[in-house]
Amino acid sequence: MSIKIPPDPTNSNPSSDSYIAREKKYLATNYKPLPVVLTRGEGVWVWDVEGNKYLDFLSAYSAVSGGHHNTRIIKAMNDQLNRIDVPSRAFYTDILGEYAEKLCAFTGMDKMLPMNTGAEAVETAIKAARRWGYRVKGIAPDKARMIVCDGNFHGRTTTIISFSSDADYRADFGPLTPGFDLIPFGDIDALEAAITPDTCAFLVEPIQAEVGIKVPPAGWLRAAQEVCKRHNVLFILDEIQTGMARTGQNFCFQHEIDKPDGLTLGKALGGGIYPVSAFLARADVMDVFNPGSHGSTFGGNPVAAAIGLEAIRQIEDENFAERSATLGQYLKDRLSRIQSPAIKDVRGMGLLIGLEIDPAYATARSVCEGLMQCGLLCKETHDVVVRFAPPLIITKNEIDWAVEQVDIVLKTLA
Numbered sequence: 001m002s003i004k005i006p007p008d009p010t011n012s013n014p015s016s017d018s019y020i021a022r023e024k025k026y027l028a029t030n031y032k033p034l035p036v037v038l039t040r041g042e043g044v045w046v047w048d049v050e051g052n053k054y055l056d057f058l059s060a061y062s063a064v065s066g067g068h069h070n071t072r073i074i075k076a077m078n079d080q081l082n083r084i085d086v087p088s089r090a091f092y093t094d095i096l097g098e099y100a101e102k103l104c105a106f107t108g109m110d111k112m113l114p115m116n117t118g119a120e121a122v123e124t125a126i127k128a129a130r131r132w133g134y135r136v137k138g139i140a141p142d143k144a145r146m147i148v149c150d151g152n153f154h155g156r157t158t159t160i161i162s163f164s165s166d167a168d169y170r171a172d173f174g175p176l177t178p179g180f181d182l183i184p185f186g187d188i189d190a191l192e193a194a195i196t197p198d199t200c201a202f203l204v205e206p207i208q209a210e211v212g213i214k215v216p217p218a219g220w221l222r223a224a225q226e227v228c229k230r231h232n233v234l235f236i237l238d239e240i241q242t243g244m245a246r247t248g249q250n251f252c253f254q255h256e257i258d259k260p261d262g263l264t265l266g267k268a269l270g271g272g273i274y275p276v277s278a279f280l281a282r283a284d285v286m287d288v289f290n291p292g293s294h295g296s297t298f299g300g301n302p303v304a305a306a307i308g309l310e311a312i313r314q315i316e317d318e319n320f321a322e323r324s325a326t327l328g329q330y331l332k333d334r335l336s337r338i339q340s341p342a343i344k345d346v347r348g349m350g351l352l353i354g355l356e357i358d359p360a361y362a363t364a365r366s367v368c369e370g371l372m373q374c375g376l377l378c379k380e381t382h383d384v385v386v387r388f389a390p391p392l393i394i395t396k397n398e399i400d401w402a403v404e405q406v407d408i409v410l411k412t413l414a
């Protein structure tokens with residue numbers, strides 16, 4: 001059924017069960033991992049404690065674009081650690097400006113504010129948008145509203161889950177933060193209808209990844225930007241997952257528009273090894289922040305800056321966007337040719353692809369469990385979609401092998 005490597009007889013840690021039991025005993029159960037215990041990674045491959053080898057087709061939700069044991073990122077991190085680590089932003093450093101200049105040039109934005117996790121970058125975007133609403137647009141105190149989309153995923157803080165349309169994300173975490181209006185994703189008339197004089201911003205993902213790789217209708221992003229411009233509403237894109245060459249362009253917005261008013265980045269900005277995020281914006285939006293109005297102890301530290309800088313350089317030097325476009329199209333074509341009644345849809349852009357499973361045949365979870373048995377690691381998003389987001393360094397041969405495993409598993413299920 002697979003080309004799974006036989007267990008290594010010299011391995012002294014043969015049982016996954018004890019690791020799983022220990023995690024279950026001491027960790028909150030806010031995740032439901034597949035039952036595989038990983039111990040090593042190299043490029044697109046990872047190994048479990050029993051010596052089995054797997055192709056990583058998730059890359060930490062698009063964070064590990066350069067693959068595991070990414071020597072360029074490791075070297076940049078180590079070199080920086082050997083100079084200066086974390087002095088805090090109470091002082092200037094010799095690398096933060098260089099990194100910020102590079103990130104602004106790479107995205108086309110004017111200014112950046114460095115944070116650590118994706119959720120913090122989104123929180124920063126919300127604070128910037130609200131303050132811009134009051135101080136520049138002239139919205140009355142505490143009246144600012146933001147428009148967001150059904151099926152959104154922007155992180156897990158209390159404010160961010162306040163505007164999630166997923167009841168599970170919100171349940172019993174209230175009281176929730178007010179000031180958000182939900183519209184259907186991809187519906188331009190609904191966007192225009194939802195705007196009021198109190199609307200400061202529209203926050204949206206160019207592709208809704210978490211909810212099942214939902215790709216909006218072509219032209220939606222451009223149209224949404226035009227509507228926002230006409231009503232003096234900030235157009236803010238969350239490219240934490242779709243950015244950094246994941247969808248076949250350096251940023252997903254580049255398929256349709258020049259640049260948004262605000263942009264959040266994270267995940268692959270940290271080279272897959274360290275939390276590095278940022279909010280980027282037009283100068284007049286970013287300038288609403290004054291000393292003391294926002295901050296982060298670790299945000300913009302020299303290690304993060306060195307890693308972010310190297311992550312961008314790697315994307316440029318190794319043509320990640322082109323690889324993602326070409327190999328993504330290849331993967332999508334190959335998946336589309338699989339003859340299986342269990343496949344309802346294959347969709348996505350670049351190397352961010354969703355395989356929708358007909359629930360009459362199987363759950364996405366059971367497909368992922370089958371793929372794991374075959375040596376292919378991926379993760380379901382919600383009940384019916386399997387997300388494929390391999391490292392962008394993957395080769396055609398490796399994709400061929402992965403598609404064979406998908407074919408095998410679907411045949412067994414159907």
Ligand SMILES: *Cc1c(COP(=O)(O)O)cnc(C)c1O
Pocket residue numbers: 061116117118119120122153154155156205209238239240241242266267
């Ligand atoms: C992952 C993700 C986030 C949250 O990032 P964290 O680092 O997990 O806080 C926000 N928005 C999008 C689109 C994401 O994919």
